[in-house]
Every structure is written in C-alpha cells, then in structure tokens.
Amino acid sequence: xxxxxxxxxxxxxxxxxxxxxxxxxxxxxxxxxxxxxxxxxxxxxxxxxxxxxxxxxxxxxxxxxxxxxxxxxxxxxxxxxxxxxxxxxxxxxxxxxxxxxxxxxxxxxxxxxxxxxxxxxxxxxxxxxxxxxxxxxxxxxxxxxxxxxxxxxxxxxxxxxxxxxxxxxxxxxxxxxxxxxxxxxxxxxxxxx
Amino acid sequence: xxxxxxxxxxxxxxxxxxxxxxxxxxxxxxxxxxxxxxxxxxxxxxxxxxxxxxxxxxxxxxxxxxxxxxxxxxxxxxxxxxxxxxxxxxxxxxxxxxxxxxxxxxxxxxxxxxxxxxxxxxxxxxxxxxxxxxxxxxxxxxxxxxxxxxxxxxxxxxxxxxxxxxxxxxxxxxxxxxxxxxxxxxxxxxxxxxxxxxxxxxxxxxxxxxxxxxxxxxxxxxxxxxxxxxxxxxxxxxxxxxxxxxxxxxxxxxxxxxxxxxxxxxxxxxxxxxxxxxxxxxxxxxxxxxxxxxxxxxxxxxxxxxxxxxxxxxxxxxxxxxxxxxxxxxxxxxxxxxxxxxxxxxxxxxxxxxxxxxxxxxxxxxxxxxxxxxxxxxxxxxxxxxxxxxxxxxxxxxxxxxxxxxxxxxxxxxxxxxxxxxxxxxxxxxxxxxxxxxxxxxxxxxxxxxxxxxxxxxxxxxxxxxxxxxxxxxxxxxxxxxxxxxxxxxxxxxxxxxxxxxxxxxxxxxxxxxxxxxxxxxxxxxxxxxxxxxxxxxxxxxxxxxxxxxxxxxxxxxxxxxxxxxxxxxxxxxxxxxxxxxxxxxxxxxxxxxxxxxxxxxxx
Numbered sequence: 001x002x003x004x005x006x007x008x009x010x011x012x013x014x015x016x017x018x019x020x021x022x023x024x025x026x027x028x029x030x031x032x033x034x035x036x037x038x039x040x041x042x043x044x045x046x047x048x049x050x051x052x053x054x055x056x057x058x059x060x061x062x063x064x065x066x067x068x069x070x071x072x073x074x075x076x077x078x079x080x081x082x083x084x085x086x087x088x089x090x091x092x093x094x095x096x097x098x099x100x101x102x103x104x105x106x107x108x109x110x111x112x113x114x115x116x117x118x119x120x121x122x123x124x125x126x127x128x129x130x131x132x133x134x135x136x137x138x139x140x141x142x143x144x145x146x147x148x149x150x151x152x153x154x155x156x157x158x159x160x161x162x163x164x165x166x167x168x169x170x171x172x173x174x175x176x177x178x179x180x181x182x183x184x185x186x187x188x189x190x191x192x193x
Numbered sequence: 194x195x196x197x198x199x200x201x202x203x204x205x206x207x208x209x210x211x212x213x214x215x216x217x218x219x220x221x222x223x224x225x226x227x228x229x230x231x232x233x234x235x236x237x238x239x240x241x242x243x244x245x246x247x248x249x250x251x252x253x254x255x256x257x258x259x260x261x262x263x264x265x266x267x268x269x270x271x272x273x274x275x276x277x278x279x280x281x282x283x284x285x286x287x288x289x290x291x292x293x294x295x296x297x298x299x300x301x302x303x304x305x306x307x308x309x310x311x312x313x314x315x316x317x318x319x320x321x322x323x324x325x326x327x328x329x330x331x332x333x334x335x336x337x338x339x340x341x342x343x344x345x346x347x348x349x350x351x352x353x354x355x356x357x358x359x360x361x362x363x364x365x366x367x368x369x370x371x372x373x374x375x376x377x378x379x380x381x382x383x384x385x386x387x388x389x390x391x392x393x394x395x396x397x398x399x400x401x402x403x404x405x406x407x408x409x410x411x412x413x414x415x416x417x418x419x420x421x422x423x424x425x426x427x428x429x430x431x432x433x434x435x436x437x438x439x440x441x442x443x444x445x446x447x448x449x450x451x452x453x454x455x456x457x458x459x460x461x462x463x464x465x466x467x468x469x470x471x472x473x474x475x476x477x478x479x480x481x482x483x484x485x486x487x488x489x490x491x492x493x494x495x496x497x498x499x500x501x502x503x504x505x506x507x508x509x510x511x512x513x514x515x516x517x518x519x520x521x522x523x524x525x526x527x528x529x530x531x532x533x534x535x536x537x538x539x540x541x542x543x544x545x546x547x548x549x550x551x552x553x554x555x556x557x558x559x560x561x562x563x564x565x566x567x568x569x570x571x572x573x574x575x576x577x578x579x580x581x582x583x584x585x586x587x588x589x590x591x592x593x594x595x596x597x598x599x600x601x602x603x604x605x606x607x608x609x610x611x612x613x614x615x616x617x618x619x620x621x622x623x624x625x626x627x628x629x630x631x632x633x634x635x636x637x638x639x640x641x642x643x644x645x646x647x648x649x650x651x652x653x654x655x656x657x658x659x660x661x662x663x664x665x666x667x668x669x670x671x672x673x674x675x676x677x678x679x680x681x682x683x684x685x686x687x688x689x690x691x692x693x694x695x696x697x698x699x700x701x702x703x704x705x706x707x708x709x710x711x712x713x714x715x716x717x718x719x720x721x722x723x724x725x726x727x728x729x730x731x732x733x734x735x736x737x738x739x740x741x742x743x744x745x746x747x748x749x750x751x752x753x754x755x756x757x758x759x760x761x762x763x764x765x766x767x768x769x770x771x772x773x774x775x776x777x778x779x780x781x782x783x784x785x786x787x788x789x790x791x792x793x794x795x796x797x
Contacts, residue, residue, distance in 0.1 A: 027269075030333060036340075038276050038333035045270035052262045065267065073269035173339055179313055184332045187318075188272065191325045 010034045013085035013101070014177040015074065015092055017066045018185055024048040026189070027070035028181035031082055034168070036177070042077045043185055044070055063136065067094025075099055083164055088178045093136050093151050102157035105138065105149040106174045144169025274326050276333070313338060314357035316364045320539050331365050346388070349417055352381070355549040360386045362542045367496045368519040370475070372543035375502040375722035377550070380414045383471055383500060388419040391444055396468035396496065398444070400460075402489065403473035405449035406692055409671045411473070412447065427452060435459060450477055453488050461491040468495050475499035478518055479511035490518055502722075503715040504541065509533055516540075546725075554732045556725045561621055561738045562746075565607070568615040573606045573743060596780050603744040608645045608709055618708055618738045619652055625736065629704050630656050630684040635677065636704035638687050639720045641711060646687040649708070657682045662689035674699075688723075690716055700729040706736045710745060714752055747783050 014030045024046035031040040047070060049061060057064055071092050075085075085103045087093065096103040138149040141158050146169060150157040313336035318328040337357045341348050352360075359382035363369055373379050383401075390396040403411055408426055415424045427437050427448040437446065438459040453460055470492050472478065478486040497519050505511045509530055516524040519540065524533060546553055565573060580599040584591055609616045622638070629636045638653075640646050643662050650658050659677050661670060670692075677686045678701060686699075690711050702724040711717050725733040739745050 036335040038330070040276070041274045041329060041333055042271050045272070047267050047269055049267065053264060053267075056262065056264060069267055069269050073271050077271050077273050079275065173342075176313060176336060176339055180315070180333050180335075183315065184329050187328055187332050188325060191328070 011039060011080070011082040013075075013078070013082035014181060015071055015085050015087040015089075015095070015103075016178045016181050017070055017089050017092060018182055020046070022048070025065060025070060026185045027066075027074055028185050029071075029074035029078070029085075030177055030181050030184070031078065032177060036172070038180075040079060041181075041184060042074045043181075043188055044073060062091040063094035066091040067096070068098065071095030071103075072098050075101075084161060086174055086177075088175065090136075090138075090149075093138075093149075096151050096154050096157075102150060102154065102160050104157070104161055106146060106178075146174055274329050276330055312354060314354065314361050316361045319366050322365065337361060340389075346392075348385075352385070353378070353549070355544055356382050356385075359542060359544075360389070363498060364389060366498070366540070368498075368540055370499045370501070370504060370515060370519070370537070370541040372501055372504040372541055374543075374545040375719050375726065377544060377546065377726075379500050379502070380411065380473075381418050383473075383498065384415055384418040387445065387469065387471070388422055390469070391422060398467050399446070399469045399471070400467045400492065400494075401445060401447045401471045401473065402450060402453060403447065404477065405451055405667055406670060407473060408447055408449055408667075410697065413671075415445065427456070438462075438465060450485055454484060457488050457491075460488065461493070463493050466493040466495070470494040470497050472497075472499045472518065473501075475501040475515050475518070476503050476506050476511060479506065479514035481514045481517050486514060486517065490521060502719060504543070506713055506715050512537065553725075554729055556721065557732055557734045559734060559736045561618075561736050563617045563621055563738065563740050565740050565743065566610065566615040566617045566620075568613045569606060569610040569617065569740075572610050572612060573603060576606055577603055577744070593780055596783070600744055600748075600780070600783065604709055605642065605645070607740045607743050607745050608640070608642070609648055614648070616648075617740065619649065621738065622649070622706060622708070623652065625704075625706070626653060626656050626685060633681070634684070634704060635702045636685050636706060637699060637702050637720075637724060638685060638706045638708055639690055639717075640687070640708040641690055642709075643689055645708065646689060649687055653685055653687075656684045658685045658687060659683055660687045662687070662692045665692070688720070690720055697723045698726065698728070699723040700726050702733070703731055704734050704736070706738065708738055710737065710739070710749060710752075712748075712752075744783060751779055751783075 010033070012032050012034075014032065016028055018026045018028070020026065025044075025048070026046055027044040029040075029042045030038060033039055047065060049057070049065060054061060066089055071087075072095060075081075075095065075098075081099075081101050083101070085095070085099075085101050086106050087095075087103060088106050090105050093103055093105055137152040139152045139155040139158055140147065140149045141162075142148070143162060143165060148161065150161065315336050316331045316334050318331040322328050322331070337352075337360055340346050341351065356378055359371060359373065359379075363371060363382065363386040371379050371382060373382075387396070387399055391399075401411060412424060412426060415422060422445055423443045424445045424447060425437055425441055425443040427434055427446055429437075434452070434456055438456060439462075448456075448460075459465065470489070472489060478489055480486060499515050499518060501515070504515060509528065510526045512533060513524045513526050513528070516537070524536060528536075564570075577599075580602065584595055584599065587595060605611070608618060626636060638646075638649060640649070643664055646660060646662055650660060657680070659673050661673050665673060673686070674697065677683050677699075686702075700723075705721050705724050707717060707720070711720075721733070721735050725735075737749075739749055
C-alpha cells in the first residue's frame with residue numbers, strides 16, 4: 001500500500017462497492033484531481049462470499065469484504081495515495097484501520113440521538129433497534145452541504161477532512177463520482193462478457 | 194396470659210376515686226394452650242445416614258466428530274487503468290463568476306446548497322471505441338452539468354439537457370453528423386464541444402467550413418460561447434490567406450465553401466493537417482461529384498463532423514454524399530432506407546423541436562389562399578395555355594428544363610402581373626403588415642426571387658423595410674441584421690430563401706410570410722425556423738401565400754403529400770426520409786404532360 005504520510009497531493013479517492021443480483025461484489029476506486037478529472041481507476045473482479053463465510057462472519061461480513069478485502073486490494077494498487085478517500089458505502093469504513101488515508105463516509109444520515117424524548121418509548125411504536133454488531137461507531141459531522149462521517153476510532157480524521165476540504169465543499173459534488181464508478185464497473189462487466 | 198380488669202374504667206370522671214382511696218381488686222384468667230407430641234418415628238429417620246450406591250460407567254466411548262471450516266480470504270483480483278492528466282478546464286485564478294452560477298453565494302443558505310444535478314450527462318463512448326481503457330476514459334469524465342455549475346468553464350447560458358447530450362455525442366466521435374432540426378442550437382453544441390476538446394488537448398487545430406453568409410454568425414457565436422478561444426476568419430488577398438492557412442498560430446480557422454475552391458492547393462496540403470474539420474450546412478456536399486465535395490474530402494484531417502438540419506433534402510442519396518466526407522464508401526447510392534438508417538445510427542444525432550422543446554411556444558400556420566387579380570388571371574391563363582402548347586409541340590425533344598422554365602414563369606405571375614404590377618398577394622400582405630407594425634412586432638418576408646423582393650421593398654417602404662438577399666454585399670449583411678433587431682422603426686425584413694434560410698437568429702420576429710413557395714419543404718422549414726427557434730418569446734405565425742387554381746396550388750398539393758410520406762418514413766426508421774422534393778415525373782405531371790419515352794435529359 002502506498003505511503004500516505006505525506007498528504008501534499010490534492011487528489012481525491014472515491015471508493016464504492018456494487019452488489020449484484022447474484023450477490024457478487026464489484027469494487028471500484030477512482031482517483032480524481034481537484035478539477036474532477038480521472039487519473040486512476042481500479043476495479044475488482046467479482047467477489048462472492050461462500051456460505052460458510054456468510055454464516056460465520058455474520059454481521060461483520062460486509063465490513064470484512066468491503067473494507068478489509070476489496071478496499072484494501074484496491075488501495076494497494078494506487079500509484080500515489082490520495083489526500084482523502086470518500087465512500088458512499090458505510091461498511092467500507094473498515095478500510096480505515098488498514099490505511100493511513102482518512103476514509104470518509106458521504107451521505108451519513110443524522111445519528112439516531114438519545115434525546116430525552118426518545119427515552120419515553122411508546123408501546124405502540126417500534127423501538128429503536130441497536131446497531132448491528134458489525135457496524136462501526138461513527139463520528140458524524142457536517143462540512144458545507146455534506147453530511148460526513150469517519151470512524152470514531154479515528155475521530156481525528158474530522159479535523160483533517162475539514163482543513164483539507166473546507167474550501168471545496170460547496171463546489172465539488174461529492175456524490176457524482178460514485179455514479180461514474182458504477183457506470184465504469186458496468187462497462188468493464190460488459191467488456192468481460 | 195392474664196387479663197386484669199380495672200373497675201374504675203366504668204366510673205364517670207367526676208367520681209373517680211383518688212389514688213389513695215382507690216380499692217385494688219385483681220381477677221386473673223389463665224389463657225395458656227396445652228400441646229402434646231405424637232410419636233411418629235420421623236425424627237429417628239432424619240438422624241439416619243443416607244445410603245450411597247456407586248455405579249460404574251465407561252468413559253472410553255468415541256469422541257464427538259468435528260468439522261473444520263477454513264475461512265480463506267477471498268481472492269480479490271484488481272484491474273487498473275491510468276489516464277493522462279488533462280489540463281484543468283480553466284486555471285483556478287482565472288475563474289470568474291458566470292451567469293450560470295447558482296445565485297448569490299453570500300447568504301448561508303446559498304453556500305450550503307448541494308452542488309448536485311438531477312441529470313448527469315456523461316460522454317458515452319461510441320461503439321467503434323473497442324479498447325476498455327479508452328472506453329473508461331470517456332465514461333469516467335465528469336458530467337457536463339458539473340463542468341458548467343462548478344465554474345470550470347464559463348457558459349453565458351445554461352445549456353438545455355438535449356444540448357448537453359449533443360456535446361456528449363460529438364465529443365468522443367471522430368465521424369459524426371449533428372442533424373438537429375433548425376433552431377435547436379447546433380452551432381452552440383459544436384462550439385462547446387470544440388472548446389472542451391481544445392482544453393482537453395485532444396485537438397489543437399480546427400477548421401470550420403460554412404456558407405459565406407454564415408461566417409460572421411459563426412464568429413459571433415464563438416465570441417459568445419467560447420470567448421477565450423482564438424478564432425481566425427480566412428479572408429483577404431491571396432498572400433494574406435496563404436499566411437492564414439499555413440503560418441497563423443490559431444486554434445480555430447473559419448473558411449467559407451467558395452473560398453475553399455480558390456485555396457484548394459493550400460487546404461489539401463498534407464503539411465496543413467487538421468485535427469478536426471467541421472462542415473456547417475453539410476448538405477452542400479450532397480452531390481458527390483461536385484468540386485466542393487471533392488475538395489473537402491481531400492482535406493487532411495483526423496476527425497470530421499458534418500452539421501445540417503436537412504441531412505436529406507431530396508433523396509436518401511444526399512446522405513451518401515455527406516458520409517463520403519466522413520468515411521468514403523461507408524454508404525452507397527441506392528441503399529434501402531432501412532439499411533441506411535441502421536448503418537448510420539451510430540453516427541447521426543437528430544432531434545426535432547417536438548422531441549426536445551415541449552414547452553416552446555407554438556408555430557401557427559395560416560394558409561392565405563388568394564384569388565388572382567383580374568389582370569394577373571388574364572396574364573396567367575395566356576402564359577399557361579401558350580406554354581403548354583409549346584411544350585407539347587416539342588415532342589420527344591422536351592426536357593425537364595423546359596418545364597421548369599414554364600413553372601417559374603407562372604409562379605412569377607402569381608406574385609406580380611408583369612404588365613400592370615397587380616398582385617393579390619401584395620394587397621393581402623400590406624393589410625397584414627399594418628397590424629404587425631401597429632402592434633410593434635416584426636416580420637420576415639421570404640421570396641424565391643430578388644426582383645419580387647425589390648418590388649415589395651418599394652411598396653412596403655412605410656413599414657421600415659430592410660433587405661437581406663444575394664444583392665446585399667456580405668459585409669453589409671451583419672449590420673442589416675443588427676438594424677432589424679435594434680431599430681424599432683424597422684418592422685420588415687425581405688429575405689431570399691437562398692441567403693436568409695440558414696444560420697440566422699431572428700427569434701425576436703413573431704411573423705413570417707412566405708410570399709411564394711419553395712420547391713422543397715425542408716428549405717421552407719429552415720426559413721421559418723429563423724424566427725421559431727430557441728429564445729423565441731411567443732408563438733410564431735407563419736402565413737403561406739397561395740393563389741388558387743394555379744401552379745402554386747398544384748405544387749403545394751404534391752409537397753403536402755410528400756411531407757406526410759416523409760414524416761411517416763422518418764418516424765419509422767428514425768433516420769432517413771424519402772424523396773422530399775419534386776421528381777421529374779411530378780414536374781411533368783404539373784401540366785398533365787407525360788414523361789417522354791427513354792431517359793430524360795437532366796436539367797442543368
């Protein structure tokens with residue numbers, strides 16, 4: 001995996017994982033320059049967990065596959081580390097402990113808060129269900145118009161993201177590159193047929 | 194237990210005895226219960242020690258079976274692609290606010306609006322790009338909408354979604370025909386795509402060829418949509434042109450078709466290779482044997498695009514001529530429309546206003562069916578009868594040229610009686626223009642003949658009349674358009690179909706009059722669409738003038754039938770229309786003449 005201690009680069013990584021109908025997973029990592037132009041693209045062949053993994057990994061299966069396997073394999077192919085890696089799939093945050101690059105979840109909804117009103121549960125309303133044991137505790141924050149999150153175990157990433165991205169947050173559409181990745185994965189799948 | 198009763202409790206308070214005098218009397222009652230213990234023998238049993246028996250069991254039985262599941266790491270295979278870093282669309286320091294900004298950015302609300310788009314138009318790789326790396330290069334480019342909104346490129350107006358699609362279509366194609374209906378902004382789409390290709394470094398030297406009257410229009414449009422791109426108009430004497438062709442360091446050259454003929458040796462010089470050649474009004478090369486067609490085909494180039502609102506004017510073979518420029522031999526004359534449509538689908542993009550501008554103000558047609566004035570009628574009858582007699586006398590020697598001459602002669606009489614100048618059309622036109630001028634509106638009047646326009650000029654002078662036709666020098670034409678647009682006293686512009694039917698933006702006009710009818714509906718459509726195009730603020734009323742019982746009515750009937758046929762075929766195949774003009778048989782049929790036996794001599 002490329003050394004990421006130096007974040008002088010302003011390039012950005014965008015990581016997503018597409019789940020197909022047959023439950024196979026395709027990962028894609030796109031590196032853009034600050035103008036949104038593509039520099040590198042890496043995508044995986046389909047990854048499909050077997051039945052034993054589905055049973056034994058339980059709720060930790062998706063973070064394991066998205067982050068530790070697919071995310072890491074893609075990051076290892078980068079020629080240069082980006083300043084940040086954005087992802088639109090929360091389980092991919094499991095990549096964070098394996099890299100020095102902050103991994104940021106785009107589109108995080110507000111955390112289910114524990115305000116006093118929630119303490120009085122109505123018996124005729126569904127009770128809040130606890131987060132699945134595989135999901136990571138998140139540090140959520142807002143940057144410009146974007147609701148973002150980083151793993152709570154790497155809460156220090158928030159200040160890095162803010163300092164690096166503050167000036168671009170209003171101009172750069174952080175959700176748009178994921179559409180490109182999905183189209184590129186589809187294009188690669190068609191080519192492989 | 195004993196209970197003591199105190200007798201003074203029954204005494205009234207006043208009669209209570211004192212302590213010393215109180216007599217104490219105690220009565221005792223025994224309340225204790227007696228209990229006896231029965232001898233059951235249980236207590237003895239409780240004291241007896243339990244008896245413990247020991248049973249042996251073997252623990253040498255088989256161990257439980259175990260199954261081990263190896264959780265191997267899934268193998269993740271990665272394919273990698275790298276792309277050359279293109280220069281930014283615009284240096285950061287040069288960015289400036291454009292009218293396409295999403296409004297003021299000072300307020301907090303504006304600052305926190307997500308820069309997202311409902312629709313993202315991406316450059317789709319054409320079918321002939323095979324290599325995955327190349328296809329992904331296009332797929333992974335940012336959406337065109339994001340380029341506009343991020344101020345990477347300044348646009349004077351937010352393009353329409355279909356215009357983004359047009360840019361996405363042209364950008365990756367080395368051969369393309371942009372065949373949008375007139376008025377949909379082909380010019381803007383071509384300029385914007387050229388601009389993107391220049392910034393991406395994919396092209397550096399572009400040649401744009403257009404009809405001479407449209408050169409100034411292209412220059413103006415480049416100034417609007419790509420003001421930072423250096424553009425040179427090829428003009429002047431031979432020495433200057435030679436320098437412009439060979440030595441001038443400029444991104445875009447604009448030349449007209451006529452000039453191309455004169456500078457043929459310079460244009461086709463292999464040293465002067467162009468990265469992109471764009472033909473505007475590409476129907477000019479529909480005739481494959483024409484000199485124009487031969488010269489443009491010989492220009493050394495990497496990419497070639499053709500632009501035309503009428504890719505098929507008279508016959509599907511028109512498209513063969515255009516494709517000979519794009520890829521010689523790709524289409525062949527006589528191909529069936531379906532086969533042609535299938536072969537060209539990848540290369541042609543055609544949209545009509547009905548398809549993309551559903552909210553555009555309507556185009557209202559009004560047929561002014563007029564009776565000839567008595568003078569006109571007398572002249573017309575004489576001319577037609579004499580003409581037909583002469584044609585019949587020619588026998589086998591008759592050619593289509595002879596018939597054409599009679600048609601033109603009769604059509605001119607329908608406009609004006611040559612002897613007296615009487616004109617039923619003029620009378621009607623004057624009446625209509627009174628209303629147009631009174632309401633402060635402007636009108637375009639089209640005619641096939643300059644001398645008809647000149648007669649109109651004299652009669653319509655009071656409406657503030659301007660002229661735009663072949664007798665007006667090219668250098669003056671732009672100022673004519675400017676005056677017509679900006680001078681409130683000028684209500685009428687007289688245009689010939691030839692000079693005024695293409696490339697002009699006159700969407701401020703609400704009225705169009707077709708004083709006489711062209712042979713081909715496509716040309717009429719082009720003329721009408723000078724006014725009915727993007728930016729038009731209200732409905733456009735088109736008045737088609739037609740004299741009853743004359744050759745005009747017969748031609749109109751045939752063209753109407755052909756237009757219906759054209760629409761039917763076009764909508765079915767999605768591409769090539771049928772023959773839209775008049776065939777030789779149809780022209781002969783105008784006078785109930787029969788096509789002579791054997792091959793007909795072609796009209797010149």
